[in-house]
Amino acid sequence: MRRGRPTKAQLEQSFDRALLRSIAEGGIASGTGLDDETQNTLLAVARAYPNATDELVEAARRAFAGQLDGSSTARWRAEKHHRLTGEQEQ
Template identity: 45%
Template sequence: MRTDHPAEDEIRANFEQMLAAVCAGGGLRTDTGLDNETEQALWAIASAHPDITDELVATARAEFAAQLDGSHRRARREALARLDAELDRKAAE
């Protein structure tokens, strides 16, 4: 079991390995450093096997890019902030 987070080069290598695995009909490993959105896109490819479209692969690559650039993390923080504000509003009523 890892106790640290993988470095970006490890995450990139893990993504490519997992993409190759699902394209070949396999599944995903745990502890790859890939976020939920990226993993979901990879599982969509695995579910479609052997009828994998270029669109599914492009979606997985786009989700991975969004992981790397922080878009997924920002979206999760914003969603939590909205939820927190909503809970605060309801508690104040």
């Protein structure tokens, strides 16, 4: 069992395996350490099996890049703040 947060290298390895599985088998795995946005795009790739488009694969790569650089979390927090307060976060 893994303890703590996965490293960038572990996340990259996990994403690569998950993307390959989504493309080649039409499946996804849980417990990967990948965020919801990345998992959702991988699910879209898997649902398109065996005809996943380049656009779906690139969307998954962009979502994962957002996980790594923190922009997905920042967007999620801003959306949550807006839902709770009705205000735009500064």
